[in-house]
Amino acid sequence: MQALDKNNNKPLYEQLYEHLRDDMLAGRIKKGEKLPSKRMLADQLQVSLITVENAYSQLIAEGYVRAVQRSGYFAQYSGDTAEPRVREPQNHFETQREETPQQQSASETLFPFSVWTRLMRSVILEQGMRLLQPVVSGGAYELREAVSGYLYRARGIFVPPERVIVGSGTEYLYNLLIQLLGRDKRYGVENPGFPKLPKIYALNNVRFEYISLDKSGMSSDELYEKRVDIAHISPAHHFPTGIVMPISRRCEILDWAEGSSERFVIEDDYDSEFRHSGKPVPTMFGSDGYERVIYVNTFSQTIAPSVRISYMCLSESLYRLWREKLGFYACSVPAFEQYTLARFISEGYFERHINRTKKRFRRVCELVTELISRYPNAEISEENAGLHFTVKAPENSEKMIDDCGKCGIKITHLDEYYADCSCCPADLFLVNYSNANEERIAELLSS
Amino acid sequence: MQALDKNNNKPLYEQLYEHLRDDMLAGRIKKGEKLPSKRMLADQLQVSLITVENAYSQLIAEGYVRAVQRSGYFAQYSGDTAEPRVREPQNHFETQREETPQQQSASETLFPFSVWTRLMRSVILEQGMRLLQPVVSGGAYELREAVSGYLYRARGIFVPPERVIVGSGTEYLYNLLIQLLGRDKRYGVENPGFPKLPKIYALNNVRFEYISLDKSGMSSDELYEKRVDIAHISPAHHFPTGIVMPISRRCEILDWAEGSSERFVIEDDYDSEFRHSGKPVPTMFGSDGYERVIYVNTFSQTIAPSVRISYMCLSESLYRLWREKLGFYACSVPAFEQYTLARFISEGYFERHINRTKKRFRRVCELVTELISRYPNAEISEENAGLHFTVKAPENSEKMIDDCGKCGIKITHLDEYYADCSCCPADLFLVNYSNANEERIAELLSS
Numbered sequence: 056m057q058a059l060d061k062n063n064n065k066p067l068y069e070q071l072y073e074h075l076r077d078d079m080l081a082g083r084i085k086k087g088e089k090l091p092s093k094r095m096l097a098d099q100l101q102v103s104l105i106t107v108e109n110a111y112s113q114l115i116a117e118g119y120v121r122a123v124q125r126s127g128y129f130a131q132y133s134g135d136t137a138e139p140r141v142r143e144p145q146n147h148f149e150t151q152r153e154e155t156p157q158q159q160s161a162s163e164t165l166f167p168f169s170v171w172t173r174l175m176r177s178v179i180l181e182q183g184m185r186l187l188q189p190v191v192s193g194g195a196y197e198l199r200e201a202v203s204g205y206l207y208r209a210r211g212i213f214v215p216p217e218r219v220i221v222g223s224g225t226e227y228l229y230n231l232l233i234q235l236l237g238r239d240k241r242y243g244v245e246n247p248g249f250p251k252l253p254k255i256y257a258l259n260n261v262r263f264e265y266i267s268l269d270k271s272g273m274s275s276d277e278l279y280e281k282r283v284d285i286a287h288i289s290p291a292h293h294f295p296t297g298i299v300m301p302i303s304r305r306c307e308i309l310d311w312a313e314g315s316s317e318r319f320v321i322e323d324d325y326d327s328e329f330r331h332s333g334k335p336v337p338t339m340f341g342s343d344g345y346e347r348v349i350y351v352n353t354f355s356q357t358i359a360p361s362v363r364i365s366y367m368c369l370s371e372s373l374y375r376l377w378r379e380k381l382g383f384y385a386c387s388v389p390a391f392e393q394y395t396l397a398r399f400i401s402e403g404y405f406e407r408h409i410n411r412t413k414k415r416f417r418r419v420c421e422l423v424t425e426l427i428s429r430y431p432n433a434e435i436s437e438e439n440a441g442l443h444f445t446v447k448a449p450e451n452s453e454k455m456i457d458d459c460g461k462c463g464i465k466i467t468h469l470d471e472y473y474a475d476c477s478c479c480p481a482d483l484f485l486v487n488y489s490n491a492n493e494e495r496i497a498e499l500l501s502s
Numbered sequence: 503m504q505a506l507d508k509n510n511n512k513p514l515y516e517q518l519y520e521h522l523r524d525d526m527l528a529g530r531i532k533k534g535e536k537l538p539s540k541r542m543l544a545d546q547l548q549v550s551l552i553t554v555e556n557a558y559s560q561l562i563a564e565g566y567v568r569a570v571q572r573s574g575y576f577a578q579y580s581g582d583t584a585e586p587r588v589r590e591p592q593n594h595f596e597t598q599r600e601e602t603p604q605q606q607s608a609s610e611t612l613f614p615f616s617v618w619t620r621l622m623r624s625v626i627l628e629q630g631m632r633l634l635q636p637v638v639s640g641g642a643y644e645l646r647e648a649v650s651g652y653l654y655r656a657r658g659i660f661v662p663p664e665r666v667i668v669g670s671g672t673e674y675l676y677n678l679l680i681q682l683l684g685r686d687k688r689y690g691v692e693n694p695g696f697p698k699l700p701k702i703y704a705l706n707n708v709r710f711e712y713i714s715l716d717k718s719g720m721s722s723d724e725l726y727e728k729r730v731d732i733a734h735i736s737p738a739h740h741f742p743t744g745i746v747m748p749i750s751r752r753c754e755i756l757d758w759a760e761g762s763s764e765r766f767v768i769e770d771d772y773d774s775e776f777r778h779s780g781k782p783v784p785t786m787f788g789s790d791g792y793e794r795v796i797y798v799n800t801f802s803q804t805i806a807p808s809v810r811i812s813y814m815c816l817s818e819s820l821y822r823l824w825r826e827k828l829g830f831y832a833c834s835v836p837a838f839e840q841y842t843l844a845r846f847i848s849e850g851y852f853e854r855h856i857n858r859t860k861k862r863f864r865r866v867c868e869l870v871t872e873l874i875s876r877y878p879n880a881e882i883s884e885e886n887a888g889l890h891f892t893v894k895a896p897e898n899s900e901k902m903i904d905d906c907g908k909c910g911i912k913i914t915h916l917d918e919y920y921a922d923c924s925c926c927p928a929d930l931f932l933v934n935y936s937n938a939n940e941e942r943i944a945e946l947l948s949s
Contacts, residue, residue: 166634168634172626179619179623183615184615187613187805187809188807189806190808223674226832226834230677234705251830254830258681259685259706260685260707355832358634359635359636360832361837362634362836363834363836364836380705385807385810387671387674387834389670389808389809389810389835389839391622391838392836
């Protein structure tokens with residue numbers, strides 16, 4: 056292993072993560088090969104144990120490495136040496152940690168409302184009558200440029216501003232995507248998954264299939280079996296199961312998509328900003344060399360649901376098709392909101408807000424998992440992401456639900472997210488802590 | 503004829519209009535019957551000639567009366583005595599006059615921007631963190647209440663606020679309506695007409711038919727022949743021909759719609775605020791006793807295209823269906839814009855703005871028609887509505903287009919609005935004066 060460079064701007068754990076990842080991608084570490092123990096590697100590299108832990112955690116989160124209890128760490132993925140599937144992330148690595156709001160905007164209470172309203176007022180002054188002018192179909196250029204810059208910094212992907220298309224909410228964009236990709240296509244949605252998606256496909260009278268998940272996320276085998284054309288997935292953090300799709304499954308799904316020029320992947324990255332630890336999981340959009348992936352994200356989670364601004368990133372060819380087929384639509388977001396959000400992002404407030412929110416929710420998540428693990432036999436599946444996780448609670452679930460409810464933690468049965476609710480294990484629950492009250496949990500823990 | 507009441511709050515011309523209209527609806531004046539000449543009626547009623555002229559103009563605009571050159575005025579419509587089709591307008595009659603912006607927002611230059619921004623600032627202060635909260639699916643209640651009140655005052659229709667559904671632009675609402683009314687339906691669009699409509703229906707893969715227009719607007723015979731389920735029309739002022747649909751055709755279309763519970767009329771009233779003279783033409787929504795009409799309107803024309811707020815009014819039964827099928831969608835308009843617009847309407851600024859704009863455009867329209875009528879054989883069809891009219895110009899059209907272009911008057915051939923452009927008369931042009939420069943026209947007229 057090449058020595059880590061302590062004078063490099065990149066954190067050591069990230070350098071280590073990249074070395075190991077590149078070794079696996081290049082086939083220098085083979086699939087199934089055991090990695091050195093954390094302590095041994097720390098000694099060998101003369102770095103702290105925590106540096107190695109962080110690097111391993113990230114590799115586990117992204118599916119390169121598997122941890123086997125009492126056995127150690129094993130490479131799960133090995134690329135061929137020809138061409139690494141995963142492109143080098145192009146950004147300056149972010150040392151951000153994560154957290155997530157889900158459904159409700161949990162970040163709301165931390166939102167720098169006074170900054171936002173100050174920007175609103177200054178947009179009114181500066182833009183003047185320009186506020187009355189319509190913006191172009193894809194959205195105000197200022198906002199698309201700000202989003203492009205943010206994606207480069209935070210998600211390591213470079214999307215030219217014109218290929219960022221702004222719309223009033225992801226639901227609106229899904230409707231547009233059906234018009235863009237075609238109604239004759241067969242869409243595949245995650246089962247379990249967001250219940251709104253099948254509703255939107257059904258209202259559009261397009262054929263769609265429920266695709267089941269295994270522990271790595273959407274089954275790529277079923278995509279072939281059910282002859283799906285468009286796979287609609289959330290690989291960074293699946294709702295409600297919390298699965299982070301490992302690199303192996305991502306590759307399988309990209310392979311599937313490359314099998315036909317009619318196949319596409321809609322990557323819903325709604326939750327990526329709020330991973331609790333490690334760096335954000337890379338996007339599939341960024342590792343897609345064949346223009347098969349459409350990236351979709353929203354500001355409803357990260358700013359406020361009332362803002363109604365989402366965006367999608369298109370490949371060059373889909374962008375041309377969008378212009379031709381859908382470019383006549385007026386942009387559905389008011390100009391004023393676009394200018395305000397553009398300034399909020401480009402002046403750095405957005406990323407600062409994300410960081411504050413992540414810290415807060417990491418703390419809350421620790422409290423909530425501590426609380427829930429006190430119930431006998433409760434098995435928590437927490438993926439360091441999202442404002443939700445799942446718990447298997449065979450006993451005493453009523454008491455757990457009741458106690459947690461008093462602290463603002465919402466625990467619901469998972470069955471409402473299944474196409475057929477009888478497929479859901481009876482003892483599986485979704486824990487949503489976006490509105491959790493820290494003080495109450497702390498009281499309960501100390502009682 | 504019953505004497506007019508000079509102490510009544512209603513203007514005399516309106517009282518006269520209502521008397522004559524009611525006499526025709528009740529069958530007391532028969533279809534084809536000649537009305538007294540304007541001068542004779544003015545003498546008989548002891549009112550000014552202008553009062554009679556205004557009443558007759560309104561009756562002509564709404565299709566009750568036909569003017570035959572050098573012959574006089576004839577009743578065109580006669581109802582049966584049983585039940586008048588047109589309900590009594592429920593509002594306090596508006597003495598407003600009209601004008602229209604079309605495509606571009608011509609009202610923009612007159613828009614009270616400082617009032618708008620003052621309201622923006624006070625909404626920020628007053629609503630505070632509530633701005634971050636999502637509004638309900640149909641839109642903020644304040645706005646729906648304000649729109650309901652406006653429709654009552656200005657259009658004489660009563661729609662309970664909850665049945666006003668707010669969305670980000672009419673294009674968005676058309677997409678929703680297809681989901682609401684069904685994709686198995688056959689839609690009928692006006693030919694010529696707005697080119698965006700067939701595009702939206704095509705992108706939704708729903709069957710649609712081009713329905714031709716005669717001088718009264720969309721042919722009701724063709725609705726039967728082509729087995730249309732949903733007729734999409736703009737009866738108040740058709741674009742681009744400027745036709746105001748007369749009462750007889752409105753009744754034919756409502757009769758058609760009542761023939762099946764699957765038939766509906768989408769009434770696009772985009773242009774109704776800007777009639778130049780007379781009172782606004784009544785809505786079909788208001789005369790629909792069988793819940794067949796959906797009313798759609800937008801603030802893009804009257805405020806600014808950048809605001810992106812439109813709305814639709816649903817019948818009780820369609821509102822229930824909307825809640826059930828589409829109520830899961832998040833409202834697509836940011837909360838902030840909705841609160842601001844609600845105040846702009848409810849504090850009276852909106853209607854004052856409309857009135858100012860109408861006056862301005864009536865003046866501009868007079869100048870433009872005077873200018874164009876100077877070209878040999880130019881035949882203007884001006885319906886006292888809209889910011890556009892058509893002109894037949896067999897000769898010298900290049901010079902006319904060129905001269906007018908220098909004054910900001912845009913003259914284009916009408917063929918782009920036809921499904922088959924070869925159906926458009928070669929000498930028919932659309933005159934759009936929304937950006938006309940009054941001073942330049944005045945100069946040209948005096949030169």
